Amino acid sequence: MRAALLLAALGLPALALAGSPDLVEEGERWWTVSADPANPVACATCHFDPAATRGWAASFPKWKPLPPPHARVMTLFQANAEAVARHYRLRDPRRVAAAITAYLAAHGVGVPLSPGISAGQPVFPERLRALVTSVKRGRSLFARRCDACHRAGEAARALAAYPRVTDGRVESLEEFLERHRGEESLAWDSQVTADLIAYLTEESR
Amino acid sequence: MMLRASVTAIALFSVVLGLAAAGEARTVITGTVKSKAGQPLPGLALLEKGEIHNNVWDRGALVDANGRFTIELAEGGQYGLHVYSSGYIYSPQAVRVETGKTLEVTVTLVPEPTRANDPVITRAGFFPWEERRAKVTFVKLEVSDPNDDLGPQVLAFNAATGRVYAMDPPRKVLHLKANFPQGVYQLGIDSSQAPIKPRDWYFVVADHQCNTTDILSFPHEPRPPRVIR
Numbered sequence: 001m002r003a004a005l006l007l008a009a010l011g012l013p014a015l016a017l018a019g020s021p022d023l024v025e026e027g028e029r030w031w032t033v034s035a036d037p038a039n040p041v042a043c044a045t046c047h048f049d050p051a052a053t054r055g056w057a058a059s060f061p062k063w064k065p066l067p068p069p070h071a072r073v074m075t076l077f078q079a080n081a082e083a084v085a086r087h088y089r090l091r092d093p094r095r096v097a098a099a100i101t102a103y104l105a106a107h108g109v110g111v112p113l114s115p116g117i118s119a120g121q122p123v124f125p126e127r128l129r130a131l132v133t134s135v136k137r138g139r140s141l142f143a144r145r146c147d148a149c150h151r152a153g154e155a156a157r158a159l160a161a162y163p164r165v166t167d168g169r170v171e172s173l174e175e176f177l178e179r180h181r182g183e184e185s186l187a188w189d190s191q192v193t194a195d196l197i198a199y200l201t202e203e204s205r
Numbered sequence: 206m207m208l209r210a211s212v213t214a215i216a217l218f219s220v221v222l223g224l225a226a227a228g229e230a231r232t233v234i235t236g237t238v239k240s241k242a243g244q245p246l247p248g249l250a251l252l253e254k255g256e257i258h259n260n261v262w263d264r265g266a267l268v269d270a271n272g273r274f275t276i277e278l279a280e281g282g283q284y285g286l287h288v289y290s291s292g293y294i295y296s297p298q299a300v301r302v303e304t305g306k307t308l309e310v311t312v313t314l315v316p317e318p319t320r321a322n323d324p325v326i327t328r329a330g331f332f333p334w335e336e337r338r339a340k341v342t343f344v345k346l347e348v349s350d351p352n353d354d355l356g357p358q359v360l361a362f363n364a365a366t367g368r369v370y371a372m373d374p375p376r377k378v379l380h381l382k383a384n385f386p387q388g389v390y391q392l393g394i395d396s397s398q399a400p401i402k403p404r405d406w407y408f409v410v411a412d413h414q415c416n417t418t419d420i421l422s423f424p425h426e427p428r429p430p431r432v433i434r
Contacts, residue, residue: 067381
């Protein structure tokens, strides 16, 4: 009952599932076809092996080794947004990033969560340490910002419902958190949002 | 007593031998580069030391006609392995090598679907310059990019020494994710001990979208890139 109330408070139907089939299908299209007509290099051009990308969604949030000083812990949606903004040259990458996030999540259904660790890839201790620090910051932020209304374990269960389609509008968890009530605004592409989601992901395991 | 002394001596000798063997063990990244069709590809394998994309370039190697390369390292740790072959999108990969061990990797490259977006090396040159006691040769590379989104990968590789260099941009760039300027990049090499041999030098450039030039090798005369079918 409490969980249902919480989901309702978060604006979610109790049985919401991440990524409607249409959104997943749209994400697969964006995965295979570039949004930039001048540059046909798409995600799938280089990441062509479905087996290699199956564990991607489960490995987030994780440290993304972008060129300094931009390297940091990111959520899958944030990482996708950064990649499509750069490769597809999109001024607002959110819709495409949400669709690709839904596609990768559907592609990786059944893969156990392993934040920071990609199956078949080497483990980098420094990256894991950065993720642990991010989770700690997220815990502190949750206690300060969310704890009065939400329990972490229950909020964590809502993670799987995003990205979602509501009234034809696609919304990522990061965008939801940006517009959710709070003393301070959480920008969808910020480190603090990644911290909060890193903490909730840890709580959901 | 005698037996005990002999056993101790043998044990000590074994330990010394073991340490010597451990000291000799090489730290190596080796690998094979191929196309999606399995065809071996020649090119360059270049390493960043530490986290990938930090632009701290270290060692490198030529990839031979069989698609094989070997890079010997001073120490183990984390490296960013970047593999280039003319006509193909370069491949970046974070790797971790244990000291005294060999890491074997397989790299599959995909061809550039069009060369219209690729950066272009228009000129390369070597310019000795003497100033009082120092003797320096400036290596210069003129680079343009139709998308105007060059990244820090304007790279020079000396096959004789195995050293990789990120060349200095024509003007200061705020951070590595910014678009780097088009123009003349340069590198100052100490040539006081021996003159530079242009034959040893290779150049390659990639932009932020991973679009990659052909590898420019001696005699460093740029040719129009072609699409690999």
